[in-house]
Amino acid sequence: MLMRMGIRIFTVLAALMLAVRVSAQGNDPIIIGAVFNSTGWMAEYDQPAQRGAEIAVEMINEAGGVLGRPLELRVLDGETDPPVVFNAALQLIEGGAQFIITPSDFDIGGPASAAAQEAGLVGLSPGASSPLFGATALGDKQFTVAAWTNYGSAASAAFGIEEKGWQTAYVIIDTSIDYSNSQGLYFIDAWEALGGTVVGRDTFVQGGQDFSGQLQRLQALPEQPDVIFIASYMPDLGTIIRDIRALGITTPILGGDAYDTTAFYAVLGEQFGNEIYFSTHSWMGEETGAEMVAFIERYQSRFGVPPDNSFIALGYDAVQVIARAVEAAGSTDGDAVAEAMREMDFTLLSGNLDWQGVETGHETLKDLFIIEVQGGAPSFVMRLLPEYVPAA
Incomplete structure (x- = not known):
């Protein structure tokens, strides 16, 4: 009798401990690691993308997060130097990043994407437009929001x-x-x-x-x-x-x-x-639509100046894509999220986006401005x- 009671108590305690662990995991942030160059020539393109990404994270968290979990954006400077970019991506991955946003160029950002692929993570560039930035050269979980050259x-x-x-x-x-x-x-x-x-x-x-x-x-x-x-x-x-x-x-x-x-x-x-x-890739003006007008107001309130180039919209969209694909996949698993990204059609701040299959290298179908x-x-x-x- 005492043994049966002990077994029941142990079973109840184990179930409670499991529930606590699941609950804790459910409240843990989804970590997006980003290598945004703040020094070197690429800062001119990556810093606007970083500001767009920051606003996207804020807005998604205000709306309740993703799968009930908040997003956390962790950023390191790649110094517009491929080896530094690669090491920064590794550092973010070792620190728990579940996604990697890379610099907006293949030659500079490709090493971050390679690190993400090796770790089984989705890597996404806001603005890399070389056709080399995609599944063919970098792997089946690598994408860019930008239209190719x-x-x-x-x-x-x-x-x-x-x-x-x-x-x-x-x-x-x-x-x-x-x-x-x-x-x-x-x-x-x-x-x-x-x-x-x-x-x-x-x-x-x-x-x-x-x-x-x-x-x-x-x-x-x-x-x-x-x-x-x-x-x-x-x-x-x-x-x-x-x-x-x-x-x-x-x-x-x-x-x-x-x-x-x-x-x-x-x-x-x-x-x-x-x-x-x-x-x-986009136009930061009212001609783009009502969503852009609202974004411009939010951006100006946040940074004190109006948004001035399309890389801002691309950075915002990179985070939005990750969030929507995670929701669709019901998971942060790299394979599941990459498959969701291939299957979904995205209506984004910068315009409509549709990725083609792995065999195309994740070719980006997107309007130009x-x-x-x-x-x-x-x-x-x-x-x-x-x-x-x-x-x-």
Whole structure:
């Protein structure tokens, strides 16, 4: 009798202890580790994404969290240095991160994604747009919120030919990283596929700051092209365009999402920031919709300034994607969440997003936004989903 009572008491106590453990786990935060570069050239793109991510975490927690658990964002600086980025991701994973948000570039952010894949975790970049950032090169749990450069370049080409009526283009490519190199090559493909003519091309490597050779070759053309496409990123992107304009060349300039920064507009100013057009991932203005208007108010209240580039929206969306996929999967398990991400269609702050399967590398289907720069200030032109897209 006493033995049976002892067994019952032990069983009840064990059940209570299990319930306490489950309850405690249920209240534990879901930890999102993020490597956002706050130093080096990538800070221009990652710091806006970090601010967007912070707002997303705040808003989700205010609404009750995910699966009844709060989100916690832990951030480390990758110093725009791939080995540092990799070690930062490892440190976050060892500290309990269940997801990794990586820097917005394949060459810099890829190591963080590799660390996440090795640990069996979903890795997600807000703004990496090289087609290498995805399942093919990095693994089946790796994604980017951004449209790949084949889509961005195709959108720029379609805008130039179909909307502006330009026929001839001169292309200058920064070959230092896959982002800008692939962007330039995809533009040439799309431009020619749409019936345009590339009258010449040139290259440079980020960090040189001396574009005298490129400028001489541009000036020596027998006839100036309808448009100059420049595939690069800050800071050299702003420098080469400023130098082109300083020579008195007023030919329209076309480009991609790396133009979408406050520093870009500041370098060019009213004098040199004219007749520039680029494709990017969103537009931080009322033209994007009511959700964006509400977000702008929240952002301005939180940071004291209005949001100024699409990487803010991409950082916000990265956290939203993780939260919604975890809810759909009912779990933080990497395989389950990755499968949910592939199966779901997302309506996000930056626009609609649909990832394709592992066999495509998690190709991102997403609208692009065309922005115009006049007097050193950007303005919205249109949304554009190109019909012709070069194969990645």
